Amino acid sequence: MSVVQRQQWDVVVVGAGGAGLRAAIEAREQGARTAVICKSLFGKAHTVMAEGGIAASMGNVNSGDSWRVHFRDTMRGGKFLNQWRMAELHAREAPDRVWELETWGALFDRTGDGRISQRNFGGHEYPRLAHVGDRTGLELIRTLQQKIVQLQQQDFKETGDYESGLKVFQECTVTRVLKDEDGQVSGTFCYERESGRFFVIEAPSVVLATGGIGKSFKVTSNSWEYTGDGHALALLAGAPLLNMEFVQFHPTGMVWPPSVKGILVTESVRGDGGVLRNSEGKRFMFDYVPDVFKEKYAQSEDEGDRWYEDPDHNRRPPELLPRDEVARAINSEVKAGRGSPHGGVFLDVSTRMPADVIRRRLPSMYHQFKELADVDITAEAMEVGPTCHYVMGGIAVESDTAAARGVPGLYAAGEVAGGMHGSNRLGGNSLSDLLVFGRRAGLHAATYAVSRTARPTVADEQIDTAAAEALRPFSAEGQEEGVTPENPYTLHQELQQTMNDLVGIIRREAEMEQALRRLADLRVRARRAGVEGHRQFNPGWHLALDLRNMLLVSECVARAALERTESRGGHTREDHPAMNREWRRANLLCQLRDPTGGLAATDPVRGQITLTRETTEPIRADLLALFEKEELVKYLAEEELFE
Numbered sequence: 336m337s338v339v340q341r342q343q344w345d346v347v348v349v350g351a352g353g354a355g356l357r358a359a360i361e362a363r364e365q366g367a368r369t370a371v372i373c374k375s376l377f378g379k380a381h382t383v384m385a386e387g388g389i390a391a392s393m394g395n396v397n398s399g400d401s402w403r404v405h406f407r408d409t410m411r412g413g414k415f416l417n418q419w420r421m422a423e424l425h426a427r428e429a430p431d432r433v434w435e436l437e438t439w440g441a442l443f444d445r446t447g448d449g450r451i452s453q454r455n456f457g458g459h460e461y462p463r464l465a466h467v468g469d470r471t472g473l474e475l476i477r478t479l480q481q482k483i484v485q486l487q488q489q490d491f492k493e494t495g496d497y498e499s500g501l502k503v504f505q506e507c508t509v510t511r512v513l514k515d516e517d518g519q520v521s522g523t524f525c526y527e528r529e530s531g532r533f534f535v536i537e538a539p540s541v542v543l544a545t546g547g548i549g550k551s552f553k554v555t556s557n558s559w560e561y562t563g564d565g566h567a568l569a570l571l572a573g574a575p576l577l578n579m580e581f582v583q584f585h586p587t588g589m590v591w592p593p594s595v596k597g598i599l600v601t602e603s604v605r606g607d608g609g610v611l612r613n614s615e616g617k618r619f620m621f622d623y624v625p626d627v628f629k630e631k632y633a634q635s636e637d638e639g640d641r642w643y644e645d646p647d648h649n650r651r652p653p654e655l656l657p658r659d660e661v662a663r664a665i666n667s668e669v670k671a672g673r674g675s676p677h678g679g680v681f682l683d684v685s686t687r688m689p690a691d692v693i694r695r696r697l698p699s700m701y702h703q704f705k706e707l708a709d710v711d712i713t714a715e716a717m718e719v720g721p722t723c724h725y726v727m728g729g730i731a732v733e734s735d736t737a738a739a740r741g742v743p744g745l746y747a748a749g750e751v752a753g754g755m756h757g758s759n760r761l762g763g764n765s766l767s768d769l770l771v772f773g774r775r776a777g778l779h780a781a782t783y784a785v786s787r788t789a790r791p792t793v794a795d796e797q798i799d800t801a802a803a804e805a806l807r808p809f810s811a812e813g814q815e816e817g818v819t820p821e822n823p824y825t826l827h828q829e830l831q832q833t834m835n836d837l838v839g840i841i842r843r844e845a846e847m848e849q850a851l852r853r854l855a856d857l858r859v860r861a862r863r864a865g866v867e868g869h870r871q872f873n874p875g876w877h878l879a880l881d882l883r884n885m886l887l888v889s890e891c892v893a894r895a896a897l898e899r900t901e902s903r904g905g906h907t908r909e910d911h912p913a914m915n916r917e918w919r920r921a922n923l924l925c926q927l928r929d930p931t932g933g934l935a936a937t938d939p940v941r942g943q944i945t946l947t948r949e950t951t952e953p954i955r956a957d958l959l960a961l962f963e964k965e966e967l968v969k970y971l972a973e974e975e976l977f978e
């Protein structure tokens with residue numbers, strides 16, 4: 336039997352990005368003793384990379400804005416597949432979450448009259464993104480960290496121990512959510528990345544806030560942490576994932592040099608006036624405005640340009656269409672032979688703003704291009720192309736409470752949770768999502784935890800099984816005579832190539848079937864992933880463990896993408912190019928066949944995942960009334976309109 340250290344807490348938050356920290360603050364403020372566990376250093380989560388801003392209808396720059404307009408934009412962006420109640424809560428509560436950040440010390444950029452400044456972004460009708468230059472995520476995390484330290488100082492005054500009520504376990508990875516025999520959450524199994532030592536946290540509530548899945552794709556804007564851990568942990572605990580086919584390919588990632596391919600070029604560049612051109616110098620986005628958006632976007636360059644000065648009397652330029660539309664347009668231009676020298680298109684801000692304004696408003700972009708590509712964006716155009724950026728699919732949660740479906744005590748918030756963004760997320764709506772649903776997850780996880788009469792127990796056998804699973808890569812060699820262990824790095828590269836080539840921005844049936852065959856093969860090989868050396872900081876071992884998660888999540892994406900025979904938001908089928916109103920009513924749920932991780936879970940033919948269709952909940956009448964009937968006709972199924 337393994338001897339592992341056990342600790343008892345009320346709430347465990349897995350992840351220290353925006354969602355995790357906001358959840359932890361709330362749980363602690365509700366009186367729950369809260370532990371935060373994160374893979375990276377505290378303060379280094381992916382949220383730090385967020386550039387453009389936080390979407391919230393404060394109406395500081397255009398008083399026409401309101402939660403209702405924000406709700407409408409979010410539903411349109413998601414092509415009406417959003418969990419509408421989440422979109423409603425998000426639009427209503429986002430302003431309070433931003434103001435709250437300010438009271439906790441966040442220093443946002445200001446308008447001329449001293450209010451929090453808000454900038455334009457794709458799909459948002461009004462300037463809506465509260466920002467700090469192009470380093471908004473950094474300020475958000477800094478502020479939440481500061482709040483945590485303040486709470487710890489408060490605890491110290493009362494108990495003499497800074498970590499009595501809120502403790503951060505940094506550079507630790509969770510490999511399993513544990514449950515008791517009644518199927519209720521009982522804690523997490525974790526390892527310290529530096530020492531390799533295992534430990535268990537016993538707790539009745541676990542909040543998953545682990546972010547996205549981008550590292551399953553070759554070209555991505557995502558950081559190393561995005562290996563779909565929370566998605567996989569939920570599946571393994573028995574919770575379903577929702578609509579995993581919807582993966583967002585951001586239209587503008589760097590395409591050159593190869594070592595930085597995929598790194599994000601923020602949408603603020605377009606929000607502040609940047610335009611997209613092809614190799615012929617044409618502003619091609621005017622050719623790609625889909626019918627559903629025709630009335631809302633400028634038809635000429637002049638009108639688009641006037642909008643920056645006079646948005647009330649002009650329509651916005653099509654460079655600010657939702658991301659899925661822009662990404663597909665760039666893909667088409669490149670495919671038609673009108674791309675830039677390195678396989679992208681040109682994004683030009685140099686002819687649109689004075690150099691000093693560019694350096695002031697887009698400081699990170701200026702440095703990013705200067706240092707990584709030797710391009711001066713104040714004097715020349717950038718080369719950009721689509722990059723895997725965000726996953727709209729995620730853990731199926733109850734809208735108001737963030738409770739994961741089917742597993743009492745499990746909660747999810749942030750990018751790991753599904754539903755809020757439908758088939759496509761609008762820029763800026765993630766940071767607001769983290770704050771709104773991070774708070775809600777923390778609140779409900781704490782309420783659930785403190786209402787339990789008995790503390791959960793973790794059986795020794797469970798710990799032994801989790802430890803054996805984690806140690807398997809060290810004994811890969813001895814598993815089968817004459818079988819050479821697989822290199823986790825090779826497996827990872829093959830997985831990324833498979834997802835990029837076969838389940839990427841444009842999808843085809845035969846290719847996705849091929850992807851599933853390759854994933855099945857990789858899954859079998861991944862069980863032989865072997866590593867050398869010790870448990871002390873061993874990145875090969877960490878990757879071997881992450882592979883389980885990436886393979887699980889990739890299978891969900893491929894299975895759901897194959898099933899949905901239409902194109903909607905982040906899911907584009909070349910063989911089914913139109914959006915089909917009948918599909919609006921369908922949610923696709925992925926669940927693990929055998930959550931114990933037994934043989935059925937590794938069946939090379941049937942795969943690990945079962946997929947079911949579920950009918951979406953009808954949108955509440957007063958929310959539907961916010962749209963014109965002519966618009967609803969484009970999205971809703973016949974019987975929904977009738978109802």
Ligand code: FAD
Binds near residue numbers: 354390547
């Ligand atoms: P994260 O911030 O990624 O945090 C995840 C946490 O989980 C980390 O602490 C990680 O260490 C931890 N973790 C993961 N797995 C484990 C495990 N197994 N065990 C323990 N810990 C684990 N959105 C906007 O709204 N506005 C923007 O301007 C914007 N700009 C962006 C710019 C870039 C370059 C990128 C890549 C994204 C941007 N986004 C933006 C999206 C947004 O940043 C993310 O969706 C958001 O930060 C996700 O936050 P999160 O709290 O869900 O996860």
